[in-house]
Amino acid sequence: MLRLENIIKKYRTSAVETLAVNGLSLEIQQGEFVAIMGASGCGKSTLLNIIGMLDNADSGRYMLNDKDVSAMRPKERTELRKNTIGFVFQNFNLIDELTVGENVELPLQYLNIPKNERKEKVLKVLEKMGIAHRQNHYPSQLSGGQQQRVAVARAVVTEPKLVLADEPTGNLDSHFGNEVLDILKGLNNAGTTIVMVTHSANDAKAAQRIIELRDGKMLSERVEAVNQL
Ligand code: ADP
Ligand code: MG
8 A cells, every 4th residue: 555665854953953764664555554653752753744745755765556655746645645545633633613514524625525425424424433413513512532533533534545643542541542443443444544653552452563663763563463343
């Protein structure tokens, strides 16, 4: 599904240069559930943002679905992202001024999907996440666990092939965190490729493969025996 070759990403501020990703190569197959672990600051989010085309590498090659992302124009990249990738963030990133239903509808609007079809898809995914009864609520009226379920609904409403999650349980207590993990496992069992950044060894058990980063490089890689639902 995707292949990174010798990816380098530097951040420069006036005083220092940080090598956030330092010559990393990685291949992820369609249908995999991969967890990325490592200490704070080791480059996990930077790597995920490069995979999600929210950020560009300084050098190296990135192939997604056999297309060379590194050679694409920004507009092409945006199109590919909208059609292929869903994002889930630690702090949910919902839009406070929009209702639950409107938040989930947004990615469909970006894809110019007709209104009737949008309403249908929104309702279907909210039902799947067990949150349809909160459709007309605003994010601030929901618990953290409910907000993250809305955020997952928004990430998957377009039926993306690849879901990227950056510490999706980081702001949730273990009960709600496990709910979100179960949802991700369910999506993976239905064929969605998932790459999840996590601090939690327990959460990483949801994955089939665990990659550990240190200083922007791959430190180790471990394949889990089973992906239990
Ligand atoms: P992680 O997600 O593993 O905590 P990040 O990918 O966020 O790590 O950051 C990797 C390194 O790059 C860190 O040293 C961080 O301080 C630095 N960094 C990340 N984003 C920026 C930025 N926008 N400007 C400058 N440095 C950054
Ligand atoms: Mg991070």
